[in-house]
Amino acid sequence: MSRAFVREDAPDAAPQLPDLPVSAHPNHVTPAGLAQLHARLAAAQEELARLRARADRLDKLPEASAERDIRYLQARIAGAIPLDPASQPRDRVAFGAEVTVRDETGRATVYAIVGEDEADAAHRKIAPHSPLAQALIGAGIGDLVDWPRPAGAVTLEIVAIRYPN
Incomplete structure (x- = not known):
């Protein structure tokens, strides 16, 4: 049968939506x-x-x-x-860590490095490929890291590293 004679706008025809993009990370x-x-x-x-x-x-x-x-x-x-956070190194920031940092004004903030689908900036949960996570990963307590931001880089001190159970 020719495609010209197929009625695609029939009520039983379901629309085809494009798939949601899947991250390359x-x-x-x-x-x-x-x-x-x-x-x-x-x-x-x-x-x-x-x-x-x-x-x-x-x-x-x-x-x-x-x-x-x-x-x-x-x-x-x-x-x-x-990745089980319990298997990560306790003295370094890695995936699954909750990291307490202190900024240049002395304000302390806790960030959690989580999977992309868990990331939620409002709750300070960041994806591992975000600029902040990239600055933090591999750092230890007392290290200073530079967080590149559009408004200008900020230096953060690693105050604590914790891995939730």
Whole structure:
């Protein structure tokens, strides 16, 4: 049959949404981050089941969006590289660390280096490839590191390193 005679705007035709971009960086995850990915996948699957159970399914876009989210989460889980913070060196900043730093004004701040999907700037959780994490990784207590920022570099002193259990 010729494609010219296929009706693609039929009510049962689901729209095809492009996949969400997957980062080119290795997908290092903490145990908590991997658990969050699994929880997000379960929630997305429940949402898709709820959408498919609707009596009125004329609008297929929400279903297509949920399917896209599921594909993304499955890809993130499949590519996950779990790193146990307990296996990291205690005297150096590495993935999974909670790092207390003091800036030039004396203000102390705690940052956690977590996986990309866990990163949340509002809660000071940073991805390992962020400029701040790159400045911190490998440093030890008492070291000074320069954090390159668009507003200008800031020198930070490493005050404490902790790895949550």
